[in-house]
Amino acid sequence: MTSGESVTVPAPDRKRPHRLAVMLRSQMRNIAPFLTLICLFGFFAAASPSFATLDNLGNILTQISVTGIIAVGLTFVILCAEIDLSIAAIANVTGIAVAYFTLQESYVNIANVPMPGWAAILLALALCALLGLVNAFGLTVIGIPSFIMTLAMMQIAAGISALLVRGQIAYKVPPLVTTLGSTSIGGIPWIVIVAALMLLGGHLVLTYTRFGRYVYMVGGNREAAEYSGLNVKLILGSVMVISAVCAGIGGMLGVAHFGSAQQNEFDTYLLDSIAAVVVGGTSLFGGRGGIGNTIVGLFVLGVLNNGLDHVNIDSFLKILIRGLILLAALVINVYAQRLRERTAE
């Protein structure tokens, strides 16, 4: 706070505890997910001796990497108060495409088009960027709500996947992708490093660039952004493309990580990515949150998934518990929004 303020606010000393309360309330969105994470971690550490080990921490990091890469782009989209339901399908089709353009073993029965590794990667990236552009076009030029547009894109991407693999499974991907997806350097999996770098990159873009500010402003009040002379459609279109490309990268590395490319391989990643972003405290109403929140959300989901394995819970119950945690996070999300609005009134 600047010094100018103390002139206008009477008796600042008397107000201090109140200020702190106000600050805590306005930061509720960031504090609550972090507390959730600490509670979950504490619970599993107490419940299972094998949970809180360095090895297992590595496991968790690896398990959340693909979701993390996809969630980077989704964070941009949700900050703009839009949604992208096509991320998992785009990840899948990009992973399949990169395999499609790679020479497969002779027993793989796919009519594929072998190319040099770099060309396969570029073509796969171009494919996901193109699908993102189609999303952007539908949303901004035609004016289809993102929920519906990306729902259609989910089917379109799944359809392309189906046509490429025709029910078969491909295994080979270009060497670079194999390296980044399934090998380690100095004991740290490359995929964790890639996820960390992408999350860092996303954070830097959102926090320190003009484009990042525009994303927050468009999410905060789209009308005001437009009346401030921002090109809102360009910004919305950009986040849809960013989301698709992040999903595509996640898909390529994911295929290398799993060791195969096939239909419906990424289906669970749609819900996981949305959950990670929202559980972390990024507002579904736009304008609030960020990559930091997404990272906390990723860890909440990662710790939950991994921890439930360690305490030997009925795997069918696991699904229910995940659903309940997601519900709790959504409740907190809406509640934090309301608290903040009341503070800002």
Add this chain to the structure above:
Amino acid sequence: MPAGVRPILELQEITKAFGGVEALRGVDFALSPGEIHGLVGENGAGKSTLMKIIAGVHSDFSGRFILDGRETRFRSVRDAHAAGIAMVHQELSVAPDLSVAENVFLGNQPTNRFGFVQWRRMAREAGEQLKRFGIDVDPMSRLGDLPIGLQQLIEIARVLFSGARIIILDEPTSALSPPEVERLFATLKRLRDEGTSIVFISHFIEDILRVSDVVTVFRNGRKVAETRAADTNKPALIEAMIGHGREALEETYTHDIMLPPPGEKPVVLNASGLSLARSLRDVSFDVRAGEVLGIYGFMGCGQLELARILFGKLKPDQGSLAIAGKQKAFRSTAGARRAGIAFVPESRRDMLFHQEPVYKNISISVLDRISSLLLKPSREREIASRQVEQLRIRPAAVDLDLGMLSGGNQQKVALAKWLSYPPRLLVLCEPTRGMDVGAKDDVIHIVRDLRAKGLAVIVLSTEPETVLSLADRIIVLKRGAVVREFSNERISKDRLLEAA
């Protein structure tokens, strides 16, 4: 009111703070049955906050809230409704996609014993009520298709006929034409005579004096005066509001003022033959550097659409714009901004980011000038601080969330965002709506200053005073067409109203 009548509502020692800023400090307020109680005060004086406490919008405050002699406390607007208290807020809140009748009966539609809505009865009663209020519309037409002024009247009508015994009206007349105001006042007086208590907030002090029985003056979160309307006058009220003799500021424009002859400076914007669906018909004008063009007309005359065409938000069906002689067809508001056009819409909500700090609100429109890729927050704060100082925005803290500022100060922020790198053409919609005398005066000075620097300014307003106080030349819009231009001649409020 005869002395000794027990008040229907009594508030004692009310204090309310928003994020450490006190909006009300120990305010007492009493409302008698069958009285119209006028409230005046500058923006941020606490009038609206107090009324929102009464209407159950704000539930956390300190002090005593006594209704019908019993201490009580509303936890929500619903509690207030149940107690017979209803409020018309400053900003329109109607359901544009529902019919007029549904809007009139919003929340208490007549139903038969099976719980089904009785449409015919609802339409009939809504029509009758609106007719009593002087509004003759088809109750089954879609509300959003009506002019804004009429929508506002219907919203007021809904509250007036809701059967509430305490009715609060926050700036109800700002969007209404003079005959509509007359009808509103007649209805208010009739309701008062039937025993309803009415609180009436307005910046139009003549209106307050005409319609109120008692007037309370707020200043800086405190009640500074309460008097019978018959015992006071406008200068005295303004003095109480402002605190020292600044009544000269409140120009009434009942006398003639002289518009200057058109200048010789280059034309900045030329609009020719603009037409838009049912809103605008063949509107042409130009505006020169160093000139303020006023565009006046009643609510719904097409001003809002015209302003949005100028800023690239709407595309005209016909006609063209030329900036400095060059034809332009804006594909987005960003294009208009790049062409040097700045725009302040009539509603603050559409213009500002309430959850963001003041400096981000101010820097948003000039970010591409001060940073190419990376943000420069210190530069942004510097620019914002300068504007805050120049426009006397209070509190002068650029890191405070915008939502913490009062309405008038928010309006100044909406203007400030365009001034760090002055545009060629500034389009202002209702620049002084809902502002107090002091803030209005500030805005007038800012606009005159910009004009002196050679900016072209277009001021669009439904308030004659706003146009008269700012414009060098005035065009009058009526039902989407230019009906009169005043230039290089004498003009007064009467003549302007006559033309519209």
